[in-house]
Amino acid sequence: MQGKATLLKVYLGESERYKNKPLYQYLVHWLKEKGIGGVTVCRGIEGYGADKVLHSARFLELSSDLPITLEIVEVAEKIDPLIQEICAMVPKGLVLTSDVHVYKHGKE
């Protein structure tokens, strides 16, 4: 993969669950099974979403529900068919794409 590609970014909460697993871990596993070439998961230190509840590493009681982001970079043909399923798995999250230009991907 080189040239035009799609960056898919998903924002969700660390405590969200899906099928008895943390949602972000479920998504990583699911994306790997779908043949997606890579996923990067980051944890934020603070944030709020549509419900306007502030989550922060500064608040002990909410520190286990920090913001999580997942990033996937793939050709559009591999990402587009998955977006609706991802949206359904992420009821409270944010799902977006942007156009990127890939110069190098893995061992190519």
Next chain:
Amino acid sequence: MQGKATLLKVYLGESERYKNKPLYQYLVHWLKEKGIGGVTVCRGIEGYGADKVLHSARFLELSSDLPITLEIVEVAEKIDPLIQEICAMVPKGLVLTSDVHVYKHGKE
């Protein structure tokens, strides 16, 4: 919100302050008051900015001044009116936008 939107990203230093508060915390609060639908704050482990001073989690003395990023995703009409005010609050930081396509945002 679905379709075309703007991702606003702000890069600043953890130790920057504004009105007696850490700047990034002030910004989160301020953006919430302005009706912005969500903010995600991340802390980096290393970096430098315009002054070329390297901040790193490896250096104890600078570990309380690590890079901080804020991400906001909204329709352009809600973000554009705030950008000049944000720039004024972030004297040493980097403020940028990019075009994104939103598939899902919160509980819609």
Next chain:
Amino acid sequence: MQGKATLLKVYLGESERYKNKPLYQYLVHWLKEKGIGGVTVCRGIEGYGADKVLHSARFLELSSDLPITLEIVEVAEKIDPLIQEICAMVPKGLVLTSDVHVYKHGKE
């Protein structure tokens, strides 16, 4: 720098090395020497790349090889000449660019 610019993002593994240094630290130093105006390095908590090996902060044995991202924002004329060299230094990683609009950069 204001107006159109390029965001360069590099994804690599924390344990990758280059010339006896952690690769991401080498890159930060190298980019600074090349006159790049700023770099932000983040560490993820989980992820996999082209080799499909899952790295996670949950697995002690792989926790020292978490995903690392570097972000650089510059005018295209300063980034473009560096991309092939960066790709050569990052054999297993992902290197991409996207278009951004910069409103503020450093002390301007």
